[in-house]
Amino acid sequence: MPSITRANLRKGLARTLGLYEEFATSTNITTNTSVVSTGLTDLGYEIDDTLIGKWIFIKGTANPNESRFVNDYTGSSGTIDVRGTPLSEESGVMNCELHEFS
Numbered sequence: 001m002p003s004i005t006r007a008n009l010r011k012g013l014a015r016t017l018g019l020y021e022e023f024a025t026s027t028n029i030t031t032n033t034s035v036v037s038t039g040l041t042d043l044g045y046e047i048d049d050t051l052i053g054k055w056i057f058i059k060g061t062a063n064p065n066e067s068r069f070v071n072d073y074t075g076s077s078g079t080i081d082v083r084g085t086p087l088s089e090e091s092g093v094m095n096c097e098l099h100e101f102s
Contacts, residue, residue, distance in 0.1 A: 021098040029090040040078040048075045057097040062088035
């Protein structure tokens with residue numbers, strides 16, 4: 001009997017519902033609450049505050065499977081500000097997902 005991982009189930013269900021976007025960071029995540037990806041503007045997120053209320057899922061090594069609520073978004077720079085304690089510093093580009101729900 002085949003098995004489906006929780007990550008694949010999460011992505012598949014969210015894609016089917018049109019509630020999913022995947023992107024990579026364009027700068028390393030540092031010890032603050034910001035995640036920067038200039039690729040978000042290429043995906044159509046050019047207007048400030050359009051991502052407020054969504055959830056970001058970080059697939060990092062220092063922030064493994066970290067899920068955070070989006071507090072603010074600056075479209076011109078692709079900067080997401082998340083709620084909670086500062087993130088851990090990452091040493092490279094990290095893949096992230098945007099979801100409507102946690």
